[in-house]
Amino acid sequence: MSDSPLTATRAPSSGFSLFYYASPQTFFPLAGKLLWPTWIIAIGLTIAGLYTGFFIAPTDATQGDSYRIIFIHVPAAWMSMVIYLVMAFWCAVGLIFNTRLSFMMSSALAPTGALWAFIALWTGALWGKPTWGTYWVWDARLTSELILFFLYCGYMALQAAIDDPRRADRAGALIAIVGAINVPIIYFSVKWWNTLHQGASVSLTQSPSMASTMLTGMLLMALAAWAYTIGVALVRVRAIMIERERHTDWVRQLGNATAGGSKA
Amino acid sequence: MNWESANHFWAMGGYGFFVWGSYAVTALLVAAELVLVARRMRAARAGAARDVAIERIDAERRGRA
Amino acid sequence: MLSLFVSVVRRDLLLAWRRRSDVLTALGFFLLVTSLFPLGVGPEPEQLSHIAAGVMWVAALLATLLSVSRLFESDEADGTLEQMLLSVEPLPVIVLGKVCAYWLLTGLPLVVIAPLIGLQFNLSADETLIVCATLLVGTPSLSLLGAVGASLTLGLRGGGALIALLVLPLYVPVLIFGAGALDAWRAGLGIQSHLALLSAVLLVALAVCPLASATALRIAQD
Amino acid sequence: MLSLFVSVVRRDLLLAWRRRSDVLTALGFFLLVTSLFPLGVGPEPEQLSHIAAGVMWVAALLATLLSVSRLFESDEADGTLEQMLLSVEPLPVIVLGKVCAYWLLTGLPLVVIAPLIGLQFNLSADETLIVCATLLVGTPSLSLLGAVGASLTLGLRGGGALIALLVLPLYVPVLIFGAGALDAWRAGLGIQSHLALLSAVLLVALAVCPLASATALRIAQD
Amino acid sequence: MSESSAPLLETRALTCMRGRARLFAGLDLTVGEGELVHVAGANGSGKTSLLRILCGLSEPESGEVRWRGQPARSVRDDWRGGMLYLGHRNGVKDDFTPLENLHASAAIAGERIADTVLLEALADIGLAARLDVPARSLSQGQRRRVALARLLADTRSALWILDEPFTALDVRAVAVLAAAMAAHLRRGGALIYTTHQPVDIDAERRQTFNLDEYAC
Amino acid sequence: MSESSAPLLETRALTCMRGRARLFAGLDLTVGEGELVHVAGANGSGKTSLLRILCGLSEPESGEVRWRGQPARSVRDDWRGGMLYLGHRNGVKDDFTPLENLHASAAIAGERIADTVLLEALADIGLAARLDVPARSLSQGQRRRVALARLLADTRSALWILDEPFTALDVRAVAVLAAAMAAHLRRGGALIYTTHQPVDIDAERRQTFNLDEYAC
Numbered sequence A: 001m002s003d004s005p006l007t008a009t010r011a012p013s014s015g016f017s018l019f020y021y022a023s024p025q026t027f028f029p030l031a032g033k034l035l036w037p038t039w040i041i042a043i044g045l046t047i048a049g050l051y052t053g054f055f056i057a058p059t060d061a062t063q064g065d066s067y068r069i070i071f072i073h074v075p076a077a078w079m080s081m082v083i084y085l086v087m088a089f090w091c092a093v094g095l096i097f098n099t100r101l102s103f104m105m106s107s108a109l110a111p112t113g114a115l116w117a118f119i120a121l122w123t124g125a126l127w128g129k130p131t132w133g134t135y136w137v138w139d140a141r142l143t144s145e146l147i148l149f150f151l152y153c154g155y156m157a158l159q160a161a162i163d164d165p166r167r168a169d170r171a172g173a174l175i176a177i178v179g180a181i182n183v184p185i186i187y188f189s190v191k192w193w194n195t196l197h198q199g200a201s202v203s204l205t206q207s208p209s210m211a212s213t214m215l216t217g218m219l220l221m222a223l224a225a226w227a228y229t230i231g232v233a234l235v236r237v238r239a240i241m242i243e244r245e246r247h248t249d250w251v252r253q254l255g256n257a258t259a260g261g262s263k264a
Numbered sequence B: 001m002n003w004e005s006a007n008h009f010w011a012m013g014g015y016g017f018f019v020w021g022s023y024a025v026t027a028l029l030v031a032a033e034l035v036l037v038a039r040r041m042r043a044a045r046a047g048a049a050r051d052v053a054i055e056r057i058d059a060e061r062r063g064r065a
Numbered sequence C, D: 001m002l003s004l005f006v007s008v009v010r011r012d013l014l015l016a017w018r019r020r021s022d023v024l025t026a027l028g029f030f031l032l033v034t035s036l037f038p039l040g041v042g043p044e045p046e047q048l049s050h051i052a053a054g055v056m057w058v059a060a061l062l063a064t065l066l067s068v069s070r071l072f073e074s075d076e077a078d079g080t081l082e083q084m085l086l087s088v089e090p091l092p093v094i095v096l097g098k099v100c101a102y103w104l105l106t107g108l109p110l111v112v113i114a115p116l117i118g119l120q121f122n123l124s125a126d127e128t129l130i131v132c133a134t135l136l137v138g139t140p141s142l143s144l145l146g147a148v149g150a151s152l153t154l155g156l157r158g159g160g161a162l163i164a165l166l167v168l169p170l171y172v173p174v175l176i177f178g179a180g181a182l183d184a185w186r187a188g189l190g191i192q193s194h195l196a197l198l199s200a201v202l203l204v205a206l207a208v209c210p211l212a213s214a215t216a217l218r219i220a221q222d
Numbered sequence E, F: 001m002s003e004s005s006a007p008l009l010e011t012r013a014l015t016c017m018r019g020r021a022r023l024f025a026g027l028d029l030t031v032g033e034g035e036l037v038h039v040a041g042a043n044g045s046g047k048t049s050l051l052r053i054l055c056g057l058s059e060p061e062s063g064e065v066r067w068r069g070q071p072a073r074s075v076r077d078d079w080r081g082g083m084l085y086l087g088h089r090n091g092v093k094d095d096f097t098p099l100e101n102l103h104a105s106a107a108i109a110g111e112r113i114a115d116t117v118l119l120e121a122l123a124d125i126g127l128a129a130r131l132d133v134p135a136r137s138l139s140q141g142q143r144r145r146v147a148l149a150r151l152l153a154d155t156r157s158a159l160w161i162l163d164e165p166f167t168a169l170d171v172r173a174v175a176v177l178a179a180a181m182a183a184h185l186r187r188g189g190a191l192i193y194t195t196h197q198p199v200d201i202d203a204e205r206r207q208t209f210n211l212d213e214y215a216c
């Protein structure tokens, strides 16, 4: 039982170096090698960011120490938005070039994106109580973040509901892309809805010139969130690769190694 | 240094509940995600290994027959 | 191509006519939800007229949601969908025909009945007209977006609720512009911009949704 | 008989677990619909807290309506229903088991998630508790009544909308008592009478609905 | 008991209406123990309608069905308990594996069958290699096999009523099923079935009942 | 045209995956004009899967399908227009009468067939007495006949792909269908079909393709 013709079509031996790594077989070891450096960077940046945030940055004049939520809130909010765009990008690439790796990338990113969206909502709500006096208001930014969270949930629920991975990939991709077209529309519509007839009942009470140490802390934490996201996504994409490609030679060899290793 | 004592640090100027509530939940969720993703990876590897083992047994049986 | 479109529309309308009650029940649902609402929140007239547009829009949206999951279901179950996929004719046109018939059966009746509900909610004639106008421009978008959700969830067991999860976020802009028009008008701002935005959404949906839906159908049948 | 009941409940829960996402999507739907209302009627906190109970109840009702039509559908389509009708075991018990599993999957999660939505609608802790309590007593009645509608409309094509038409009138008392409790409490009247009435409705439904539903199923299969 | 001489199932002057058309009238059928009844007839002659009346899923226009010598309606529990019906539709849940399906249908029928018996039935009908696949992924014939595995595990029912059991089955599965049917007859069970395929079933007492002759 | 010598349909090294299992691999099949291909194989051997790949409803894992000598994907319209597929499911609307059903499916396929032709097809397949009954009231075999009437009315398609066309049909209907298939072959059409029933079809060139031999 040889499937050499199969693997040959999957791993172009020559041509673009970009497309070289577009095959799971070649990407798998590369991702493995990237993993540890990513974790180290993530941990280092987190420590630096938290230290700056809690021990160097001064107490805010108007908000007191409650503002220190910013060091996770803003990175989380940023990540949730960026990840959705990246996800939609990979989906589009997958649909156009029919590369399975890009679909895997996007399904590996989704849970982490949803996680960040949830953290942004949670920390925002906890921040809102001391600053606005309520956990939740129907502000434009808040509403669109909530909808973004729903979009992530929809993508994941759809993928979970389809057994066949190939179908799941492409159906998920479709909804991710349609959602991405909608995200800006949603954002502006919500913003307009909220400010048109009401006058902003709430506004973010941030000082116009943020202390530079605050900004530094926030940026460090944002970079840490990036590194963490990349790390988790790499692990997850590796797991997905094995799950999906169990019948192929390269995963068999991998399984061989594991089975042999566990025996030895 | 911002904090006069550990107590001050934990109190966060009276906003301890909100600040630590945010950080604790974040830490918890991140930890949970890491555990889940590690488990998934282990399950995937175990599955692949099982496939190989089954194949080997199968081949042996056929060889005997 | 036009004749294909027409014959698909006619086929679906005829099918609906055979079931007859379908046509009336979408309407009935809309009527019931809007009548339930006063029961739920209490009968103060000013408050009712304040939330009228919102309630009518949410009801229209839910009426769509409730029925759109069946758009391709029977075609899938009896194998007609396979034949549509195998046809030489362009699938997006067939889909557009089906959506069009669907809107005629579930969207248009809502627009027609809306004045009656406006009455229940204490709206003036002008205000009623505005709600009807927004519904007329907005409900086709709901049908089109709903079709995408319906084709994505086709054959998946979680159907009803899953489709809601997928489609409701996409409905947000339509809902906001649609329900917001009345408020804008009351604030003296005019409704042109709202109607323009609704039309823009409709045009985008017309361009994107049949294609997306056709693609999703091909994926679902794979 | 109890073992039959338990095994039917287990079977349906297992089926739902196989589809997994179903359980979460019922929740997602409830969250989404309640989030739609603020988008429709505007974000003013006092107004929202005023309509909160009504919105949550209407959403619970819709979540039931949207999904209950599928209660017997798959059993009918694949022939399991025939086997149920032919069983020596009493059909009402089987129906009750199915309804129970259905409520655990769609009613209970709503009760659990309700506090979160209370937060979004600016309700106080006490008010949230009241809404949760009414939902806990009221949603089983919704499921039971819905089952009757589902079995009556089984096999009729207009299903989804027809069921709404049949069942909604029956839901009205539940809705009024359920949503009214909060208003009564705010008016300082106490909620005992409302809860008592809801419980009475539940008891009647428990006694009547499984039988009615079983009879309707026999008729539908003839 | 004095009833043991009465036939298992008996119909008297059965008439069946569908829409405005009468399918058959004055139909008398007697099925004794150990007897094989093949209900034949062209498409649309009313075979399915007859079988559904015999098992109580629908009501005849007139006439009556008797179970062990008594009106079937008056001994309903006995009737239902002594009968196993398999229709066009399989009664197989897409989301369950074959074994789970058998468990579920046994539970609904109010039986409790041991795992080993069910597994053996599945193996006999050739699904051993498909035990962990949900039914939605099975082929047409494999699904039908899941439904038929119930027959192989059944020892309780006195009468099997099978509507086109051989549909979608390959040659091997047809042979297995025919053998199971023969075994049921040998145990003293009775069997009513329809089919358009010529299948040879081993039976001592058999009758063919051609509905075309009753058409009106 | 120089392509006229190319076979109608051809597959090269077709491989099909379902779930995690590979159904068949390296499948080469050539179907020429006037040829009858019987795809045989046990339940679950992949006949339906193969047929769905041949008509473009699903994608093979690897390998390609060629239509008149060219990759089928690149001549998609030609391919779809030259082919008629009938699957397990009938494609019959419950609420339409037989004639309306035929009209609707012709419209979807982008054809326009005269009423007389359709009526004749319905009469040939024995549904003349059931013209005003909606399909929901038809028996299993009668519904199948409605679907098959499309074949009798078809003169356009070069290739018929039929998945178990004889299911639920009685002897007479099987004969009518077999005759229609033979006529199609005589017209120079090709035909790929599956069945578990032994049916004799008149054909000059025939091949049997046993999927069990390709199993892996």
Ligand code: HEM
Residues within 6 Å of the ligand: A070, A073, A074, A077, A078, A120, A121, A122, A123, A124, A125, A127, A128, A129, A131, A132, A135, A136, A141, A142, A143, A145, A146, A204, A205, A206
């Ligand atoms: C549940 C509640 C909240 C949610 C969902 C939320 C969501 C978001 C989102 C999506 C962003 C990124 C937007 C952008 O970069 O344009 C953001 C940024 C931000 N949020 Fe929040 N937020 C919430 C509550 C709060 C509260 C209560 C405060 C402070 C009083 C706050 C302060 C900020 C600040 C300072 C930024 C950074 C702004 C910038 O970079 O331009 N947020 N939030």
Ligand SMILES: Nc1ncnc2c1ncn2[C@@H]1O[C@H](COP(=O)(O)OP(=O)(O)OP(=O)(O)O)[C@@H](O)[C@H]1O
Residues within 6 Å of the ligand: E018, E019, E020, E021, E023, E041, E042, E043, E044, E045, E046, E047, E048, E049, E050, F130, F133, F137, F138, F139, F140, F141, F142, F168, F170
């Ligand atoms: N509502 C109705 N109006 C008119 N005719 C009806 C109606 N319902 C059923 N029929 C007719 O009654 C007959 C039903 O027969 P039944 O399904 O019992 O046939 P069958 O012998 O099982 O056929 P098959 O071999 O095709 O399965 C068909 O001829 C059908 O057309």
Ligand SMILES: Nc1ncnc2c1ncn2[C@@H]1O[C@H](COP(=O)(O)OP(=O)(O)OP(=O)(O)O)[C@@H](O)[C@H]1O
Residues within 6 Å of the ligand: A163, E130, E133, E136, E137, E138, E139, E140, E141, E142, E168, E170, F018, F019, F020, F021, F023, F041, F042, F043, F044, F045, F046, F047, F048, F049, F050
């Ligand atoms: N998701 C899946 N996981 C595992 N196996 C699957 C999956 N989907 C399909 N299969 C298997 O693939 C095969 C499908 O074959 P197919 O339906 O083509 O069979 P067939 O030859 O048409 O059989 P029949 O004669 O019963 O119609 C079956 O063996 C089925 O169990």
Ligand SMILES: [Mg+2]
Residues within 6 Å of the ligand: E047, E048, E049, E163, F139, F140, F141
């Ligand atoms: Mg029949």
Ligand SMILES: [Mg+2]
Residues within 6 Å of the ligand: E139, E140, E141, F047, F048, F049, F163
């Ligand atoms: Mg098949």
